[in-house]
Amino acid sequence: MLHHIISMKDFSRDEIDIILKRAKGFEPIAKGKKSDMLSGKILATLFYEPSTRTRMSFETAMKRLGGDVIDLGSIESSSVAKGETLADTIRVIGNYADAIVLRHTREGAARMAAEHSRVPIINAGDGAGHHPTQTLLDLYTIMRESSLSNLKIAIVGDLKYGRTVHSLAYALSLYRADMTLVSPKQLQMPDVIKKDLKKQGASVSETVNIEGVIDDIDVLYITRIQKERFPDPSEYQKVAGSYRVTEELLKKARNNLIVMHPLPRVDEIDPAVDGTRYARYFEQAFYGVPVRMTLLAMAMEAL
Amino acid sequence: MTESGANTDTFSTGSSKKEMRVRRIKHGTVIDHVTAGQALNVLRILGISGTTKAVVSVAMNVPSGVMGSKDIVKVEDRELEEEEVDRISLIAPNATINIIRDFEVIEKYKVDLPDSLEGVVKCDNPNCISNTNEPVTSKFIVNKKPVELRCIYCDHVISEGIAEHLI
Numbered sequence: 001m002l003h004h005i006i007s008m009k010d011f012s013r014d015e016i017d018i019i020l021k022r023a024k025g026f027e028p029i030a031k032g033k034k035s036d037m038l039s040g041k042i043l044a045t046l047f048y049e050p051s052t053r054t055r056m057s058f059e060t061a062m063k064r065l066g067g068d069v070i071d072l073g074s075i076e077s078s079s080v081a082k083g084e085t086l087a088d089t090i091r092v093i094g095n096y097a098d099a100i101v102l103r104h105t106r107e108g109a110a111r112m113a114a115e116h117s118r119v120p121i122i123n124a125g126d127g128a129g130h131h132p133t134q135t136l137l138d139l140y141t142i143m144r145e146s147s148l149s150n151l152k153i154a155i156v157g158d159l160k161y162g163r164t165v166h167s168l169a170y171a172l173s174l175y176r177a178d179m180t181l182v183s184p185k186q187l188q189m190p191d192v193i194k195k196d197l198k199k200q201g202a203s204v205s206e207t208v209n210i211e212g213v214i215d216d217i218d219v220l221y222i223t224r225i226q227k228e229r230f231p232d233p234s235e236y237q238k239v240a241g242s243y244r245v246t247e248e249l250l251k252k253a254r255n256n257l258i259v260m261h262p263l264p265r266v267d268e269i270d271p272a273v274d275g276t277r278y279a280r281y282f283e284q285a286f287y288g289v290p291v292r293m294t295l296l297a298m299a300m301e302a303l
Numbered sequence: 304m305t306e307s308g309a310n311t312d313t314f315s316t317g318s319s320k321k322e323m324r325v326r327r328i329k330h331g332t333v334i335d336h337v338t339a340g341q342a343l344n345v346l347r348i349l350g351i352s353g354t355t356k357a358v359v360s361v362a363m364n365v366p367s368g369v370m371g372s373k374d375i376v377k378v379e380d381r382e383l384e385e386e387e388v389d390r391i392s393l394i395a396p397n398a399t400i401n402i403i404r405d406f407e408v409i410e411k412y413k414v415d416l417p418d419s420l421e422g423v424v425k426c427d428n429p430n431c432i433s434n435t436n437e438p439v440t441s442k443f444i445v446n447k448k449p450v451e452l453r454c455i456y457c458d459h460v461i462s463e464g465i466a467e468h469l470i
Contacts, residue, residue: 112432
């Protein structure tokens with residue numbers, strides 16, 4: 001049985017707990033302690049869409065575990081530009097690598113790739129679909145910096161197109177988190193996803209104002225409003241800059257509130273917040289490494 | 304014969320005057336209790352077009368005691384396969400299938416929605432991987448009440464206008 005990692009929906013709460021627990025053991029290696037756990041193994045990264053941190057943290061995770069990384073290079077100069085199907089590319093790369101990390105422009109690409117692959121596929125984002133490794137590192141950050149039990153969280157920003165928040169909200173429903181969804185009206189979470197969350201027994205409420213919830217939450221998870229996901233640029237202009245986390249806003253927050261952001265940020269978080277006790281987004285970016293180490297080790301059956 | 308016998312000469316019920324709308328068939332399949340207005344979609348699902356050689360009778364908006372009105376499709380010399388029947392249930396959940404041999408109903412059953420569908424419906428998310436030139440067949444997980452199809456690739460849910468998405 002291959003350990004594909006496609007969607008959070010494929011994970012039970014117990015499986016997530018195991019991953020989070022194991023990730024802690026990888027933190028020293030993520031910080032530089034030598035390891036040869038994946039020595040002799042090769043990871044292929046196939047990014048059909050731009051990515052900085054996801055790709056680099058996968059590469060870091062693989063290399064710090066003693067493994068090697070190969071990549072597709074630029075799409076323009078690859079076989080993709082010649083019209084090769086993703087299914088064929090996956091079949092070919094599967095002959096070179098022990099696992100494939102895939103980011104693609106189309107929803108469902110990773111699920112289809114898994115059907116054609118002889119090695120594990122790790123979904124690093126499929127269009128507006130899933131991004132499970134981001135969700136797992138978000139959960140890990142909450143576990144390390146706050147708590148996953150009795151969690152009260154506000155998820156803020158583009159909840160319509162943002163793929164990370166859909167996966168995150170689903171996963172948090174497994175932890176019975178109390179979620180407040182904060183977004184402009186036109187960027188509310190799609191009904192079908194809210195319905196799924198409620199089916200899981202999640203407690204979900206919606207609002208357009210961040211000020212009304214800031215004093216009653218443990219985690220403020222804010223996301224960038226992604227220009228590239230808007231079919232109509234004028235729609236983007238209407239909502240750009242809707243939310244901004246400032247020191248002023250945080251005056252009303254609980255002392256132990258943490259602010260998270262999947263990054264890159266544009267202007268959602270005032271840089272003055274970086275130095276406050278609330279900021280955890282750079283730690284969050286670091287936690288991507290031990291979490292991805294865990295997933296790579298599990299995918300390549302080193303764990 | 305009355306409506307309760309599917310292979311009848313008439314579709315009128317509760318009327319003393321028997322009208323000969325569609326004749327009985329010797330061999331084949333009678334699809335009864337089709338949701339009114341869906342008969343032509345049933346033909347589409349069965350792949351029956353103007354060029355088909357089979358003898359096909361269609362009755363639309365026939366008065367029905369239970370359904371108010373219904374459509375009926377009779378296809379001669381063809382016994383429907385299970386997969387075809389499953390497809391019909393998407394647009395006519397109350398349809399009954401009657402297999403006829405020598406004018407007798409030898410098998411009768413209600414259509415039943417399957418738990419999953421492969422290659423029957425097209426995902427209506429234009430950005431889904433199943434709507435590309437990739438070698439991939441559409442697959443959906445079926446929720447029966449209400450009828451909702453969830454694409455296994457992109458998670459998109461189709462709940463309305465399912466007939467329009469039939470491949």
